Amino acid sequence: MGIDIKEQLTPPVLLIIFLLIVSLMFIFPVLNMVILGAILAYGVRPVANKIQSKLKYSSVSILLAMVVILIPLILLVAYIVMELSGILSGFLATNSYNDINATITSVSAYLPGNFDINSISANINSSLHEIGSYALNYLVKFASSLMNVTLDLFILVCSVFYFVRDGERCLEFIKSFVPDDSKDFFDKTVESVKDVLRSIFYGHFLTSVIIGIFAAIGYSLLGYPYGIFLGVITGILQLIPVFGPWPIYWALFFMDVMSGNYPRAVIVLLFGFFLSTVDMYIRPALSSHYADIHPLILLIGFLSGPLVYGIVGFIVGPLILGITYAVLDNYRKEFLMGDA
Structure with missing residues (x-):
């Protein structure tokens, strides 16, 4: 029996739709x-x-x-x-800047005579x-x-x-x-939303905390001056897909190579590979324990979320896509597979 849309769109319903x-x-x-x-x-x-x-x-x-x-x-x-201000102040303290006019005057001795110093x-x-x-x-x-x-x-x-x-x-x-015949579907959907939230909280945020702690300990033991700070930044980067810990340990690797500290360069690179490997095991183990959502769905949410909602999108993006998948999966099991 078909549903007459005109009968459903009563004045109160139209008013509610308009107000919404x-x-x-x-x-x-x-x-x-x-x-x-x-x-x-x-x-x-x-x-x-x-x-x-x-x-x-x-x-x-x-x-x-x-x-x-x-x-x-x-x-x-x-x-x-505080750490960033300390690093910047230390960097600026090691660089002395002379007066601009004095610098121009000293450089003018090496310039041809047709240069107008006052104009410069x-x-x-x-x-x-x-x-x-x-x-x-x-x-x-x-x-x-x-x-x-x-x-x-x-x-x-x-x-x-x-x-x-x-x-x-x-x-x-x-x-x-919600109609009475759909209340079970609603309750299951609410539970699925909670599972998605647990998956994001524990599977991603807890993973970044663990990686950040490992990184801070490792960088400090290797003798880097800002080991704890580097660990914190590594944990934050761990939340961002595609990035992870590799920008930090590759930067440290090249710095050690340029300074001639080849043994530490090799060790920090191996340590970075260890962090990336640990992430590959911890994240799926924690995420799949709470919600069975394909990693590609969460990855797309992490990448596209910031484009829509800014930095908040790192949380909202994967959450919305994860909830959408959970709702569709519940609908498939409740109505489509149930009728089969």
Whole structure:
């Protein structure tokens, strides 16, 4: 028996569709933060539940759980900024810069007599002025974009808080619109989404943490001056497909070769191959333990996600593709294979 679309599109249904479209237009600019908030809420909820078992107020427990999880991230960012500033300051301290006019005067002795020193000096000063203006404009643009970043962070924090507190009620609200004959499919889909989240969290983030720890220990034992920092950067690069740890250990290899430290160059290259091999075993073992999703699906999500949502896409991209695959697989098992 066919379904008459005209009978289904009643005035209340048309009004709901219209409001949903308008609402989506409003939230689309911050939709990535809302989705990321829902993802992070899944990781914050267990911590909040443990804290709430000792406290009476759920809101306080959620805030404390968010602080507990955010503190390591804040400390990590602060550590990276401090190390980078230390490296740059040390680099600049080893390079002395003379006054521009004095440098031009000293160089003028080696130039033919038809060169106008004053003209060269004026052109250089003009170029420096333009560079300064460009830098100032960049800082102004950065300051203006800082408001957008602050708004995104505020929406992210609020999304995490309310998804942790009211996530179950949100699912029940959505489930109330699902027909009775599809509720099992809905429940299985929710469980599949949780499996995809576990796969991404444990299979990719935990892998990057393990590789970063191995790298920090190895680089420190090999005597590199910023071994821990190099390990942190290696762990971050491990999250990015195609990159992984190889840019770090190949750069160290070439630096050792140029400095004549051939034994350490060979050792760091072998160590880098060890890190890449460990990743090939750890990542599939952890990911497949929670969700049976083909690695190509997650790889495409990691690569295409940042093109759509920026840096947040590294999480949102594979999550959306993984959930889409899980939903299609559940539909295939529930309706297509079940009817066969």
